Amino acid sequence: MRADAQRNRERIVAAAREMFVEQGPDVALDEVARRAGVGNATLYRHFADRQELLRQVTLLVMARVADRAEAARDESDPFEALRRFVHAAAEERVGALSPLISDGIDRDGPELFEERTRLERAVEALMAAGRRRGLLRDDVAVGDLMVAVAQLTRPLPGSDCTDFDGFVHRHLHLFLDGLRPSAQSELPGEPATLEALRRPS
Structure with missing residues (x-):
């Protein structure tokens, strides 16, 4: 995995962790992507589903x-x-x-x-x-x-x-x-x- 792709992946996981704590596991994945500073397509490229x-x-x-x-x-x-x-x-x-x-x-x-x-x-x-x-x-x-x-x-x-x-x-x-x-x-x-x-x- 390229370094920038790995950083995006880590940012998504970190953002998801924060938002799962704050709002529970049903938080909108669009919001997770926004918190991570990436687009929806980037999130789904790394993670097939919730x-x-x-x-x-x-x-x-x-x-x-x-x-x-x-x-x-x-x-x-x-x-x-x-x-x-x-x-x-x-x-x-x-x-x-x-x-x-x-x-x-x-x-x-x-x-x-x-x-x-x-x-x-x-x-x-x-x-x-x-x-x-x-x-x-x-x-x-x-x-x-x-x-x-x-x-x-x-x-x-x-x-x-x-x-x-x-x-x-x-x-x-x-x-x-x-x-x-x-x-x-x-x-x-x-x-x-x-x-x-x-x-x-």
Whole structure:
């Protein structure tokens, strides 16, 4: 792909990500093209349909979140590494974008599978390091963490809150405090793995 074509493709995916967060997955593709600064023909030359664009946005976000998890391992304190990752994942708007993953996208396609596996391994490494140092409770797993992050960062329906991001990070702090071994509550059920969450009920 020529450099200018690659730049156009990246601009379209970035614009789509922003607009899916703001308006949901049914946003007009003409508006996405306008936000990206390209013509409609350019958008459709790169993406045959909405599903392909959704897939590429999902890939982008999953890759960025995995990158954040891997970068967090630079912290010397494993719990601070986990905290850094959780707040970074919130910045990626995973709560607003997570519904896209189930919207007719083949979650087991090779590219998505590769990025999802990389993400799971990176987050599990962060959590395992915290457990080894006695900084993370033993009765939580990757699925518990990722579901909480997705739920806590999901926009409230009909909310006109002007500082939603501030509330998100405040509530993530509360959640993270509950992951420390000193937390008093006993959790019901079993730790949730991502594999268990994908299993049909």
